[in-house]
Amino acid sequence: MQKPMLKKRDLYLNRMIAFQDTEMIKVITGIRRCGKSSLMKLMAQHLRENGIGQDQILEMNFESMSFPDMDVRGFYEYVKARVLPERRMYLFFDEVQRISGWENAVNSFRVDFDCDIYITGSNAYLLSSELSTYLSGRYVEIKVLPLSFKEFLDFHGYTVTEKKSPTGALKRRITDQDGDIYDERELFNEYARFGGMPMLADVGLEIDRVTAALDGVYSAAVVNDILEREKRKGRRTITDPVLLRKIIMFLADNIGNNVSATSIGNTLVNEGLLEEKGRRKPAVHTIQSYIEALLEAYIFYEIKRFDIKGREYLRTLGKYYIVDMGLRNYLLGYRDGDSGHILENIVYFELLRQGYDVAIGKIDNQEVDFIATKADAKKYIQVTENMNAPETRERELAPLRKIRDNYEKLVIALECDLMQTQDGIRIQSVLDFLLK
Missing domain, CATH: 3.40.1350 (Trna Endonuclease; Chain: A, domain 1)
Structure with a gap:
């Protein structure tokens, strides 16, 4: 079966190219399935198209069964065995945080070999103080988001053209591959409904398929990047999957509203969302820990307040926005x-x-x-x-x-x-x- 052709995402690819062959380690972050792995492949493709030999490019995806149970020593030795003497290597490590102690190995590659390093991760824990300690000032973060509306149109086979009318005004037209013209407002409504996860271009915008695809995103982001990660770190902060889902649902339902950990706890109790037998109102610091885990997994983004006259950030209520509208509609229903x-x-x-x-x-x-x-x-x-x-x-x-x-x-x-x-x-x- 032929692999689907990679779609260009020049916004992010150009940012990576700008740091090519610098000492900086390129760290590509973002929610699961937003296109980080494809971006790494696009960068490797760019290198090959510009004269870099395939034997100089090493790609490792740690979600693949090709690297089962690899530890940090095995990781280092695997790379070392493939480094070519007197040649610059280009190292691509996908979901590298699955290797415990990976920071030591990546820092050693930087010191020991002539190499250009690119890594991805689906959790902000990747950029925690541990990484900063090892790579202080030596990495640049490239933040990847789901598709913009412009990218959504491109991925789904539409072309946007503009031309001047006789009066000098720009007229925009959107066509499909057969040249049929589409209403841009209707396409925008589809984008607002189904969101911009790249894999939807392969499954189509039929609601049952979209729901199944987004269920996979949700499971990967919540189970792999929050619940499983907490176990790997040995922390016991995020232990209640039911509470986690309730908080996710609350935040998804309240995008753009003023929200605090206290208001979430009160609402969950008052609306009977935590009425299971034996449950009590969760402590504010517990809810805050769950929110921070959702921010770390790039599912929600927090926005702070700024006093324009006083020229300072305020400690009052912030707001939260969800990374993808399709994910919100999957959670709350397409309403x-x-x-x-x-x-x-x-x-x-x-x-x-x-x-x-x-x-x-x-x-x-x-x-x-x-x-x-x-x-x-x-x-x-x-x-x-x-x-x-x-x-x-x-x-x-x-x-x-x-x-x-x-x-x-x-x-x-x-x-x-x-x-x-x-x-x-x-x-x-x-x-x-x-x-x-």
């Missing part, structure tokens, strides 16, 4: 509603893909959905479902008007009849934001 928070979730991760650090903005008693910053840019962003009603327009524009600096201010809307600038604030459709 209508809550489209405002779904839109926020999609925009938040698109900003991360674009390289921004993102916070919630607070100005007086009002909130700005996102402050997006990177070295050379800052944006203040409101996200809304509809900007047509006058009262909605005023609500979304009011906090942005209060900000007195000269950085870009933007409202991203799903529905808006007039995409224009008001008081220096630009209004943009979410489809333009995602596809331009």
